[in-house]
Amino acid sequence: MRAPFSHINQAWSTLILERLHDQGVRDVCIAPGSRSAPLALAAAHLAERRDDLVLHTHFDERGLGFLALGLTRASGRPTALITTSGTAVPNLHPALVEAFQTHQPLIALTADRPPELIHCGANQAIEQPGLFALHVRAQLNLPPPDTAISAGALGADMDQCLQALHGADRGPVHINAPFREPLYGTSQLADFGPWLSDLRAPTRMPPIHEAVALPRLHGPVALVAGQLDPDEAEAVLALAQRAHLPILADIGSQLRLIDHPCVVPYPDLLCASPSGQHALAGLGQVIQFGGRITSKRLNQWLAGFAGEYWLVSAHSGCLDPERRAIPIQANIPAFCTQLDPPPQSDTGLVAAARALAPHLEAATEEPFSELSVARRLSQEIPQEMALFPGNSLSIRLLDAVAEPGLGQRCVTSRGASGIDGLVATAAGFARRHPGGLTLLLGDLSLLHDLNSLALTQGSSSPLVIVVLNNDGGAIFNLLPAQSQGEHFQPLFQLPHGLGFEHAATQFRLRYAAPKDIEAFAEAYQAACQRPGTTLIELTFPPDRGSQALTGLIQSIRDDAARR
CATH class of the missing domain: 3.40.50.1220 (TPP-binding domain)
Incomplete structure (x- = not known):
C-alpha cells in the first residue's frame, strides 16, 4: 500500500479492498450509495492500478447479489459486493442464502453508520451486524476507521474472516464497515506510513486432507x-x-x-x-x-x-x-x-432407459408444449454454450426429457431452489463464460427478477433467455395444490395475463415469440450465433406442460402393461 492518503477512511478502505484482492477477488459488484463511498472509491482506484480487477454496477442490491453469484459460479473465484447502509443490506440476503447452501465464496461488504447513530432515528441506520448470521460462514463487524487501530490489526482481522472463503466448507462472509463523516478525503495528503508500519502479508491456511475409509464394493x-x-x-x-x-x-x-x-x-x-x-x-x-x-x-x-x-x-x-x-x-x-x-x-439400466426414446419422441411432437421446447433446446444448444435451467417447472422438464448429446456445462441454482435472481445469476455467469449461456425459466421467475434484465445489456457473448409463459405457476398443476378447487388459481397458480415484449423493448433486448417448435428452433439457433441478449417468449395454456408430462409417464406405463 502507498503511505500518503488524504483521510483515514481512504486508507482503511484501500486496505480492505487490497486484502480482498490478495484473497483472489477479481470482480467487485457495487450498488450506489453515500455511506459506502469510501469503499466504492477505493475499489475504483484499485481497479485503475490492477488490470485484473473488474467493477460491476447495478441499481438494485438484490439483483447485484445474484449477479455476483453468477460471476463466482463461472469463475470459481470469490466475488465482493459493496452496498450502502440500511435496507440496501438485507436485499443481499437471498443471494447469500443460495451461496451458503452451495458453498460459493461471496463477500458482503456493507457500509454502516457508526455506533452512535444507531437507535437514535438517524437516516438509513439499522442493526446490520449479525444480519446474515445463519447464512454466512464467517462475519466481521469492524469498528469505524481510527488510526488508534493499526493497519496490522485490521489486516489480521480481515485475513481471519476471509479464511472462510476457502476450503471444503467454504462459503459467503459478511464484513460490516461503519464510517464516520466526513466520508470523503481532501486534496491534502497525510503520511500514513506509521499506521501501516505493522501491516503483514496476508496469510492463508493450507488445506487439510484427511484419510478417508473407502467403502467395500459388492455388485451390482x-x-x-x-x-x-x-x-x-x-x-x-x-x-x-x-x-x-x-x-x-x-x-x-x-x-x-x-x-x-x-x-x-x-x-x-x-x-x-x-x-x-x-x-x-x-x-x-x-x-x-x-x-x-x-x-x-x-x-x-x-x-x-x-x-x-x-x-x-x-x-x-x-x-x-x-x-x-x-x-x-x-x-x-x-x-x-x-x-x-x-x-x-451389464445392469440393463442403460438399455431400459434408451428404450424410452420412442415415447419421448411421440410426447414432444404434438402439441407444441413446454415439454417439446425442453427437449428441442437440449438438441439445439451449441457445445460451447452453458445451460441454466430455472427452478420450478423448467428444471424438472429438462431433467426428465433432455436428450443426451455433447455434454454442455449445466449451471443450476439448487441450494435453496428459489425462483428469485435467476436472470441476474445468468447475467453474471455469462460475463465469465465466453461460450455464452441459455437460461430456460418460467414467467413468474422472470417477473420476479425483471429489473435484472438491465444487467444483460451489452453481453459480449450470446445470452439467450427462453421464457415459458403459461400465465402463472404451472408447476402447481403437478402438485397436490391442483385439487384445491376454487382456491387453486388465486392462492397457487396466480394467473397474471402479462407478456414480455414491451419489457424486451424497455431493456433494449432482441425479442422473438415463435408459435411452433420449428419456429422456436430457428429463433433459438439465430440467437445462439450472435453476441448480446435475446429474449424468446413462448406462450402456452396453463395446464399444457403438466398434461404433456403426465401423458408421457402414462404412455410408458401403458406400454409396459400391454407387453
Whole structure:
C-alpha cells in the first residue's frame, strides 16, 4: 500500500479492498450509495492500478447479489459486493442464502453508520451486524476507521474472516464497515506510513486432507451424480468407465447431457418405467456423489433402496433428506481415483432407459408444449454454450426429457431452489463464460427478477433467455395444490395475463415469440450465433406442460402393461 492518503477512511478502505484482492477477488459488484463511498472509491482506484480487477454496477442490491453469484459460479473465484447502509443490506440476503447452501465464496461488504447513530432515528441506520448470521460462514463487524487501530490489526482481522472463503466448507462472509463523516478525503495528503508500519502479508491456511475409509464394493453397483462441479463430474465418469458402472445423472451433475455408454439417459423417466424399476431392483449398492437431486422419483427410489447406500460430498453438511445414506466427506476427484471397483456385468439400466426414446419422441411432437421446447433446446444448444435451467417447472422438464448429446456445462441454482435472481445469476455467469449461456425459466421467475434484465445489456457473448409463459405457476398443476378447487388459481397458480415484449423493448433486448417448435428452433439457433441478449417468449395454456408430462409417464406405463 502507498503511505500518503488524504483521510483515514481512504486508507482503511484501500486496505480492505487490497486484502480482498490478495484473497483472489477479481470482480467487485457495487450498488450506489453515500455511506459506502469510501469503499466504492477505493475499489475504483484499485481497479485503475490492477488490470485484473473488474467493477460491476447495478441499481438494485438484490439483483447485484445474484449477479455476483453468477460471476463466482463461472469463475470459481470469490466475488465482493459493496452496498450502502440500511435496507440496501438485507436485499443481499437471498443471494447469500443460495451461496451458503452451495458453498460459493461471496463477500458482503456493507457500509454502516457508526455506533452512535444507531437507535437514535438517524437516516438509513439499522442493526446490520449479525444480519446474515445463519447464512454466512464467517462475519466481521469492524469498528469505524481510527488510526488508534493499526493497519496490522485490521489486516489480521480481515485475513481471519476471509479464511472462510476457502476450503471444503467454504462459503459467503459478511464484513460490516461503519464510517464516520466526513466520508470523503481532501486534496491534502497525510503520511500514513506509521499506521501501516505493522501491516503483514496476508496469510492463508493450507488445506487439510484427511484419510478417508473407502467403502467395500459388492455388485451390482450404480453411481448417482447430484450437483457436481466439472472436475468432480469428470472424475466420476472416469470411475464409471474403469468398471463399466452405470451413472444415474441429475441435470446439474455435468453428466446428464453426455451421450456416453455409462451414463443412463432419462433417469427420472426410468424410475417411472416398469422395466427400469425391474433393472433398479437388481442393484446391490449405490454410491452417490453430491446432493440435491432434482427428480422426485429418483429421490423416492433412493429413499426406499434396500442395498448399501453411500453419499460422497466434499462438504460436511448433510445432503440426504431421508438420512439413510452412509456419509463420506472427501475430495471427490481424489476419492474416485482411490476407489478400485472390479468390472461388473451389464445392469440393463442403460438399455431400459434408451428404450424410452420412442415415447419421448411421440410426447414432444404434438402439441407444441413446454415439454417439446425442453427437449428441442437440449438438441439445439451449441457445445460451447452453458445451460441454466430455472427452478420450478423448467428444471424438472429438462431433467426428465433432455436428450443426451455433447455434454454442455449445466449451471443450476439448487441450494435453496428459489425462483428469485435467476436472470441476474445468468447475467453474471455469462460475463465469465465466453461460450455464452441459455437460461430456460418460467414467467413468474422472470417477473420476479425483471429489473435484472438491465444487467444483460451489452453481453459480449450470446445470452439467450427462453421464457415459458403459461400465465402463472404451472408447476402447481403437478402438485397436490391442483385439487384445491376454487382456491387453486388465486392462492397457487396466480394467473397474471402479462407478456414480455414491451419489457424486451424497455431493456433494449432482441425479442422473438415463435408459435411452433420449428419456429422456436430457428429463433433459438439465430440467437445462439450472435453476441448480446435475446429474449424468446413462448406462450402456452396453463395446464399444457403438466398434461404433456403426465401423458408421457402414462404412455410408458401403458406400454409396459400391454407387453
